[in-house]
Amino acid sequence: MATVTAQPVPPTTPGDLADDRPHADEIVRMRGVSVRRGGNTLLGAIDWTVELDERWVVIGPNGAGKTTLLRLAAAEMHATTGTVDLLSERMGRVNVFELRERIGLASASLAGRVPADETVLDVVRSAGYGVLGTWHETYDALDDGRAEAMLEVLGADRLSHREYGTLSSGERQRTLLARALMTDPELLLLDEPASGLDLGGREDLVAGLTALAADPDGPTMVMVTHHVEEIPPGFTHGMLLREGGIVAQGLLDDVMTSENLSAAFDQPLELLSRRGRFSAYRR
Numbered sequence: 001m002a003t004v005t006a007q008p009v010p011p012t013t014p015g016d017l018a019d020d021r022p023h024a025d026e027i028v029r030m031r032g033v034s035v036r037r038g039g040n041t042l043l044g045a046i047d048w049t050v051e052l053d054e055r056w057v058v059i060g061p062n063g064a065g066k067t068t069l070l071r072l073a074a075a076e077m078h079a080t081t082g083t084v085d086l087l088s089e090r091m092g093r094v095n096v097f098e099l100r101e102r103i104g105l106a107s108a109s110l111a112g113r114v115p116a117d118e119t120v121l122d123v124v125r126s127a128g129y130g131v132l133g134t135w136h137e138t139y140d141a142l143d144d145g146r147a148e149a150m151l152e153v154l155g156a157d158r159l160s161h162r163e164y165g166t167l168s169s170g171e172r173q174r175t176l177l178a179r180a181l182m183t184d185p186e187l188l189l190l191d192e193p194a195s196g197l198d199l200g201g202r203e204d205l206v207a208g209l210t211a212l213a214a215d216p217d218g219p220t221m222v223m224v225t226h227h228v229e230e231i232p233p234g235f236t237h238g239m240l241l242r243e244g245g246i247v248a249q250g251l252l253d254d255v256m257t258s259e260n261l262s263a264a265f266d267q268p269l270e271l272l273s274r275r276g277r278f279s280a281y282r283r
């Protein structure tokens with residue numbers, strides 16, 4: 001299990017809270033954030049700001065803390081120390097259920113919670129009601145139209161009447177991405193969205209995310225991945241994580257170097273870039 005020795009983080013005081021407010025363009029703001037579980041430090045200490053319209057990729061080896069970071073940004077968990085502001089709301093002082101309605105999340109943990117007998121259309125359109133699995137909601141033509149449009153964007157419209165449990169892993173990924181986009185979120189968080197996709201599916205996804213990244217009305221985005229090949233052109237910023245700590249963060253072109261990647265994955269790697277796409281090999 002990955003552990004790091006975190007720098008001590010001063011406890012947050014009410015005075016800090018009053019003086020340390022994010023400005024409106026700061027979509028994610030973490031200061032001195034650490035997460036500890038069972039005596040281990042999963043993450044810490046993190047200072048991170050994601051501004052409006054930025055598109056971030058978070059890369060690191062297994063156990064580096066990527067999913068933990070994303071769950072903090074999704075208002076799905078609380079930090080052990082430090083402060084987290086999401087969409088200008090301070091975690092711990094805001095109704096997280098209301099906050100989550102403004103955040104789109106596609107993740108493996110969500111994938112595992114979808115009822116197997118739910119139709120693809122219901123998985124997508126129920127996002128508007130903040131529920132997983134239909135209950136007593138009634139959907140109107142607008143819901144149906146948007147859900148179908150999102151499935152079409154992801155090349156999954158032909159699946160809309162299939163049961164989720166019968167889908168391949170790539171088809172599930174597309175369904176969950178359509179669900180994450182259904183509510184027109186201000187912040188879109190993607191945890192390994194290309195995992196399980198075949199080569200064509202991965203390229204479709206990268207093309208779709210490239211288009212979304214270029215859309216001025218598109219959401220601010222953070223994508224977690226293990227693979228540099230999956231970084232869509234047009235993504236602006238990057239963070240490399242290792243053992244719960246930040247190796248490098250900032251503008252993508254500054255962060256994505258052979259040296260930084262080698263440090264993050266603890267082996268000599270050569271990073272290549274061609275036509276806006278990356279690849280990496282051991283030296």
Ligand SMILES: Nc1ncnc2c1ncn2[C@@H]1O[C@H](COP(=O)(O)OP(=O)(O)OP(=O)(O)O)[C@@H](O)[C@H]1O
Pocket residue numbers: 001002003037038040042060061062063064065066067068069226
């Ligand atoms: N509840 C917990 N108690 C103790 N350790 C935990 C707990 N949850 C996660 N961890 C550990 O924290 C570390 C970071 O986990 P996390 O899932 O954030 O990593 P990751 O970078 O997303 O990994 P992967 O690439 O394998 O998905 C891992 O070593 C994991 O085993």
